Amino acid sequence: MLELVQHLVNGLSLGSIYALIALGYTMVFGVLQLINFAHGDVYMLGAYIGMYTAHAFGFGQSSSLFSLIITLIASMVGCACTGFLIERLAYRPLRRSPRINVLITAVGVSLFLEFSGQLLFGSDPKFFPQLFQPNVDWSIGELKINPLQIFVFFISITLMALLQYIIFHTRLGRAMRAVSFNHDLASLMGIPTDRVISYTFMLGSALAGAAGVLVGLTYPKIDPLMGTMPGLKAFVAAVLGGIGNITGAVVGALTLGLAEEFLVGYWASTYRDALAFAILILILLFKPTGLFGTKRTEKV
Amino acid sequence: MNQSQLGILKGVLLCSILFISETGCKKHRGADSTTSSGPTLRIGEVGSMTGSEGTFGISTHQGIELAIQEINAEGGVQGKKLEIILVDNQSKADEAATATVKLISQDNVIAILGEVASSRSMAMAAIAQDFKIPMISPSSTNPKVTEQGNYIFRVCFIDPFQGKVMAKFARNNLKLSKVAILRDLKSDYSTGLSQYFKSAFTESGGKIVTDESYNSGDIDFKSQLTKMRATRPEAIFVPGYYTEVGLVARQARELGLTIPLLGGDGWDSPKLAEIGGQAMENSYFSNHYSNENQSPYIQSFIRKFKQSYGVVPDGLSAMGYDAAKVLASAMTRSKSLNPADIRDALASTQNFAGITGNISMDSNRNAIKSAVVLKVAKNGYFQYQTTISP
Numbered sequence: 001m002l003e004l005v006q007h008l009v010n011g012l013s014l015g016s017i018y019a020l021i022a023l024g025y026t027m028v029f030g031v032l033q034l035i036n037f038a039h040g041d042v043y044m045l046g047a048y049i050g051m052y053t054a055h056a057f058g059f060g061q062s063s064s065l066f067s068l069i070i071t072l073i074a075s076m077v078g079c080a081c082t083g084f085l086i087e088r089l090a091y092r093p094l095r096r097s098p099r100i101n102v103l104i105t106a107v108g109v110s111l112f113l114e115f116s117g118q119l120l121f122g123s124d125p126k127f128f129p130q131l132f133q134p135n136v137d138w139s140i141g142e143l144k145i146n147p148l149q150i151f152v153f154f155i156s157i158t159l160m161a162l163l164q165y166i167i168f169h170t171r172l173g174r175a176m177r178a179v180s181f182n183h184d185l186a187s188l189m190g191i192p193t194d195r196v197i198s199y200t201f202m203l204g205s206a207l208a209g210a211a212g213v214l215v216g217l218t219y220p221k222i223d224p225l226m227g228t229m230p231g232l233k234a235f236v237a238a239v240l241g242g243i244g245n246i247t248g249a250v251v252g253a254l255t256l257g258l259a260e261e262f263l264v265g266y267w268a269s270t271y272r273d274a275l276a277f278a279i280l281i282l283i284l285l286f287k288p289t290g291l292f293g294t295k296r297t298e299k300v
Numbered sequence: 301m302n303q304s305q306l307g308i309l310k311g312v313l314l315c316s317i318l319f320i321s322e323t324g325c326k327k328h329r330g331a332d333s334t335t336s337s338g339p340t341l342r343i344g345e346v347g348s349m350t351g352s353e354g355t356f357g358i359s360t361h362q363g364i365e366l367a368i369q370e371i372n373a374e375g376g377v378q379g380k381k382l383e384i385i386l387v388d389n390q391s392k393a394d395e396a397a398t399a400t401v402k403l404i405s406q407d408n409v410i411a412i413l414g415e416v417a418s419s420r421s422m423a424m425a426a427i428a429q430d431f432k433i434p435m436i437s438p439s440s441t442n443p444k445v446t447e448q449g450n451y452i453f454r455v456c457f458i459d460p461f462q463g464k465v466m467a468k469f470a471r472n473n474l475k476l477s478k479v480a481i482l483r484d485l486k487s488d489y490s491t492g493l494s495q496y497f498k499s500a501f502t503e504s505g506g507k508i509v510t511d512e513s514y515n516s517g518d519i520d521f522k523s524q525l526t527k528m529r530a531t532r533p534e535a536i537f538v539p540g541y542y543t544e545v546g547l548v549a550r551q552a553r554e555l556g557l558t559i560p561l562l563g564g565d566g567w568d569s570p571k572l573a574e575i576g577g578q579a580m581e582n583s584y585f586s587n588h589y590s591n592e593n594q595s596p597y598i599q600s601f602i603r604k605f606k607q608s609y610g611v612v613p614d615g616l617s618a619m620g621y622d623a624a625k626v627l628a629s630a631m632t633r634s635k636s637l638n639p640a641d642i643r644d645a646l647a648s649t650q651n652f653a654g655i656t657g658n659i660s661m662d663s664n665r666n667a668i669k670s671a672v673v674l675k676v677a678k679n680g681y682f683q684y685q686t687t688i689s690p
Contacts, residue, residue, distance in 0.1 A: 003530050006555070010522040123390070124354030125543050127574045142529070144555045219519040221547050221575045223352060229517060264523035269513045270485060 002142050007265045008258070013149030015257020016156040017218070020211035021234035022241070022249040023159060024204035030244035031180045031200045033099070037106040038086060040231015041113035042079050042205045046212025047222040048121055049078040051128050060129025068132040068217070075213045076206040083205025084198055091201075092194065110231075117224030125223040128216030152214050159207060160250045166203070167246065176200055180244075229273070236280045242290025251291060340383040341376075341637065343368075343627065344403030346414035346424055351391025352516065352543050355569045356416040356616055360438055361386060362609050363620030364413060367628070370604075377631045385409060389420060396420040400427040409433065410639055411631075413623050416616060417541075418442030418489040425452045434643040438623035439588065439616055441565065442492045446665045451639075453646050453665045455623045455654065456588055457690070459489070462564050463496025465586045465671045465688045470535060470562060471504045473673075473686065474584070479562070480533035481511045482524055482548065484540040493539040493564050509533050516541065521548050525555050535559050541566040546575025553579040560584060568615040573680025583676045588615040588656040590672045590684040601655050615656070622654035 021043050028036045053074040054060050059067035090109050094102045117123075134147035167173040175196045178186040187193045215230075216222050237256045241248025256276060263275050283290060345364060347357030364384060372381045385407050387399035396415055403409045404427070412428055412435040415421040421440035428435035429449030437445055437454040441462055446452045470476045479501060484490035498508050509531040512524040525548070528536065536552065538545050538561050545567055552561070561583040568587050573580045591602055591612050601621065605613040613621075626649055631637065634645035652659040657669035670689040677683040 003526060006526045007523060010520075010526060014520050014522075118350055118390075122354065123350035123352070124358075125352065125571060125575065127571070130577075139556065142556065146554050215519075219547055220550070220577075221519065221543065223543075225352070225517075226519075261523045265527050269524055272518075273515060 003265070006143055007261050009143070009145055009149065011258035011261030012153055012254060013146070013218070013257070014261060015237075015254035016149075016153040017211065017215055017253075018230065018234050018237045018257055019156040019250045019253035020152070020159070020214060021208060021230055022237040022253045023156070023163060023246065024207040024211075025234055026238040026241070026243055026246060026249040027163065027204045027207075028200060029238070030246075031176050032091075032197060034091065034102055035106060035235065036201075036204070037103075037231070037235075038109040038113055039204065039208055040227030040229075040234065041110050041117070042082055042086075042227075043208040043212045043215075043231065044117060044222070044224060044227035045082055045113065046075045046079045046209030047128065047216045047226065048117070048126075048212075048224075049209065050075040050213035050216055051126060051222060054129040054131055059131050063130065063133040065132055068213075071131055072210055072213050075209040077209075079205040079209030079212070080202040083201040083208075086205075087198055087201040092197075114224055114228070121224055123224055125221045128220040128222050130217070130220060132217060146218070148218050152218060155210070155214060156250065156253075159210070160246055163203075163207075163246050172196070172199060233276050236276045239290055240279055240283055242292040245290065245292045248290055248292030255291075340381045341631070342383050342385055342407055342409045343624075344400070344407060344409035344412040344414075345384050345386045346389055346396050346399045346403070346412065346420075347386060348391040348416065348420070349386070349388040351389075353391045353417060353541055355542075355571055357388070357391075359569075359614050359616040360414075360416055360620035362605070363438075363613060363617035363622075364624045366605060366608055366617075367621045367624035371624070371628045377628055378637060380637075382628065384413075389415070391417070391420075393417075393420045393423040397423040397427055400424040404428070404431045404433050410637060411435070411627055411642055413438065413620070413627065415440060417487065418445055418492070419487060421445045422448065422488065425449065428452060432643075433639050434627075434646055436623045436627055436646070438619035439565065440489070442488045443664075443666070444488065444492075450647075450665070451643050453661060455626050455659050455667045456565075456619055456656070457669055457671055458666050459493045459564075460496045461690055462586050462671060463493050463498075464500040465673065466537065466562050466564065466584075467497050467500035467504060467506070468688055469584065469586070469673050469686065470501065470537075471506055474535065474560070476534045477506050478509045478532065478534045479506060480509050480528045480531060480536045482521070482528070482536055482538045482540075483511070483513050484516050484544065485513045486516045487540070489564075489566060490539050490541075494537065497537055497539065514540075514544065516544060518544065519547055520551070522551050522555065525552050525557060529555055529557055533559060535562050537562045539564040539566060542569040542572040542575070546572055546577075546580060549576040549579040549583065565615055567676075568682075570611075570614070570680065573676060576676075580676045580680070581678060584673055584685065585676075586671045586688075587674050587682075588671065589618045590674060590682070592684040597653070598655055618655040622652075622656050622659065625654065626652055626659060 025039050050071045053071050090105050138145040175191045179193050179196050237253035238249045241252025347361050349357040368382050389396040389399050416439050418440040421437045425448035429451050434451050439456045441459045443458045481494050483494040510528050538548050563585040565587050567585040630645035634641045649661045659667045670687050672687050673685040674682040675685050
């Protein structure tokens with residue numbers, strides 16, 4: 001019983017990390033119908049920006065919420081700028097090209113970021129400074145809960161709510177939905193589609209940046225290729241929840257996190273990575289719209 | 301396709317076949333010409349200078365570089381200076397294979413040094429054996445590496461021994477009877493070492509309570525550790541690379557597992573304690589040498605290394621240094637400088653006094669030597685515990 005609850009806690013905390021990355025994936029897809037494979041690498045950049053900011057300010061000696069917030073902001077801003085540049089330089093020139101071209105470009109951007117990361121940061125794993133270590137013990141007997149995990153879980157739920165609000169209750173959100181629904185028609189209605197798309201990218205990338213810092217905090221080893229696997233898993237999570245759907249991304253990510261945890265906990269760890277892709281194949285075969293996906297209604 | 305196009309195509313094909321066979325022959329001639337007329341003797345090195353195990357390649361290369369400088373300062377080998385041609389493999393096995401082909405067929409090297417990781421050494425060994433170019437792995441411990449053929453050597457001990465060392469240490473020094481294993485499925489080194497540890501530990505009366513696995517690159521090990529916790533082990537054997545072990549340690553402590561972790565020479569990196577922090581303390585691993593050894597030869601090596609690179613050499617630097625020195629000594633003893641004679645000279649290496657112990661090649665081209673067990677102490681200092689002989 002205790003073991004089961006521990007697995008549940010672990011699974012949810014792993015899932016919330018996938019959720020943070022999946023949110024950005026699903027948003028960009030919702031607006032552009034573009035699978036931004038570089039998203040996982042923006043997340044990697046976020047972790048590095050966080051690390052360098054922390055070093056620059058001398059954070060990490062002691063645990064404080066303030067240094068975490070500064071680092072989070074720096075990394076989100078840095079990633080938003082990167083997202084803007086990626087969209088401006090790599091995707092916008094291809095706006096009128098067939099979707100497959102953009103997809104291939106996305107893979108190219110992803111590799112570009114990974115390998116320039118290796119050049120720039122060095123490819124050996126780096127230690128992420130421990131900015132914020134809550135000094136409370138939340139263990140109940142053998143059941144150990146890391147307060148950081150709960151923290152990450154609530155941040156991902158909060159960000160999800162925030163995104164829902166932006167998309168359904170603000171002007172920008174309305175514009176995003178309009179662009180998502182019909183790009184040409186939206187621009188005829190006077191919506192600056194290019195700018196809306198830029199904003200979407202910046203928002204999505206900022207989320208990835210936040211994810212980078214939070215993951216760095218819980219798993220303090222970062223390297224230039226750290227984005228590949230979580231990026232793919234977050235993509236699977238987004239598809240599982242119904243790609244383009246914000247709530248779906250979070251639910252899909254938590255489901256994937258729990259499924260992986262229980263698979264490893266009660267069966268064999270060998271199949272951990274295979275599980276995500278088995279889920280992907282099954283979803284595409286039997287419910288291509290995902291758990292929450294309806295044909296075209298709730299696209300961002 | 302009309303007739304003329306077909307003709308052109310045939311021509312191109314023929315040319316490329318000719319070209320391939322031409323370069324194929326050049327390899328042997330190239331090697332000979334280096335030996336007779338080239339100004340320097342070229343030695344190839346394949347290392348993980350970048351990628352996940354970047355510190356392995358860098359440490360090893362520094363050791364090799366220092367050795368080559370010393371050899372050249374003393375006049376080189378048979379009157380010629382040595383030149384190292386380094387190719388990075390980005391910590392990938394397929395890149396290691398490509399790099400080996402490049403070194404042999406383009407750079408005409410007469411011998412190759414590399415790799416640290418057994419998976420990559422195996423990829424290289426198959427090629428070096430095909431081309432009949434002697435190769436020395438400084439620190440790949442999986443037995444399969446030298447089984448690839450009679451041109452493949454190593455200057456370190458092998459995993460059956462390393463597994464036995466840790467099993468002995470766990471049984472006799474730490475008095476443990478229940479140990480859990482967490483192995484890296486993607487690495488030949490880790491799965492091999494786990495296997496040898498398992499059999500040695502059970503033979504000496506211990507019990508392996510659970511045997512779990514992960515994939516290198518994973519960052520979350522809590523599910524495996526939670527499962528392990530239920531079996532109440534007294535230690536966890538994690539023979540992975542330092543990249544993951546630090547995180548394993550942290551998460552084990554988070555889950556309330558305060559038992560020591562045990563490992564092998566894949567832990568040997570300053571990054572281990574940097575990533576693992578305090579969680580890493582009071583864990584033990586087997587290694588090739590300890591910098592606490594007071595022998596004047598070793599201390600002078602440490603001093604020279606510090607002068608050149610500003611850090612205390614780790615085990616991999618020492619292995620790289622020894623590998624280059626063993627090669628140079630074999631080349632000095634060799635009848636001629638063609639690869640086959642160098643191979644014979646390498647095979648006859650006996651009692652070579654290296655930093656990491658006395659190196660003698662056995663009939664399977666593995667070095668027979670003792671191992672040390674180190675403890676991760678405060679601030680990531682590797683404290684000498686004991687030496688275990690074969």
